[in-house]
Amino acid sequence: MSGNTDTTPPPGPFDDVFGANADYVENFSLAGLEPLAARGLALVTCMDSRIEPLEMLGLGPGDAKILRNAGARVTDDTLRTLVLAVYLLGVDRVLVLPHTRCKMASVSGDAEVHRLIETRHGVDTRSLEFHTDNDQLGALEHDLERIRHHPLLPKKLPVAGAIYDVDTGKVSPVDL
């Protein structure tokens, strides 16, 4: 790898994060972790910057596979990732965890997002499916069903849903 890797951080917009990594390496404590999820969990959650997905569930590095996208939606990308996680990486249970005050659940639908981006930035995004849904629990139920009935995932794989409250830290299981 070293032949193709420039180990000198280039000047520019990523200097701060590449620079900060030097301290991390100095105090690195995660060497020796196994590639298998030690506690068997795959967590599907949102990209949201307010979410710290391990501590909220009493987990640490090495314990879980973490999948994140806009809205914690179960997309085809999520499903191919879960198939790999289950059969090759020690995952034996899946939790899907959207959160309160999510932009993806606070709009009336994709059309509103398209209008918002067009108005603010002059960009026509109508060729994209954003997977917004203002019925958050309905969307979660749909997403849980996509996993539970996927023909390539084990029929008895435990699959649960919960909502993370960004204001209190509470994870509330939902019975769907």
Place this chain on the structure above:
Amino acid sequence: MSGNTDTTPPPGPFDDVFGANADYVENFSLAGLEPLAARGLALVTCMDSRIEPLEMLGLGPGDAKILRNAGARVTDDTLRTLVLAVYLLGVDRVLVLPHTRCKMASVSGDAEVHRLIETRHGVDTRSLEFHTDNDQLGALEHDLERIRHHPLLPKKLPVAGAIYDVDTGKVSPVDL
């Protein structure tokens, strides 16, 4: 939300993580974070359980949008998520960060994964695209290009790639 939310953790395979959340709520320190990424970064990385994506880059909760799937690949799901992150959630730079010893880069290709899962579990996964690629830097270059040339993302959006070393914690920028 409370009307449809069962706040009593059900007995079963998620008891440990739901139970642990009670302590987290008790000591919750992230209230009041803004939905916008405070430091403007979107990080695309792998679901791998060995990765702690914030500390390694000197980031904390609230700073960055985190996107994770198998292999840190830039899929259509990644792209729709980045469009939302850039236009609605304060993201103004993107770092794509695969890692060393990634299963997705250590096989000869999808065919090997299909054979492995068939042999170990008797499941025929050949209908899926896993997006494995044993040329990790080639895949990363491809993925950076997908973002850089996406017609709906800003032409001047800074986009960088780096490799995370799971044995040392080092993030090595790559010039692609």
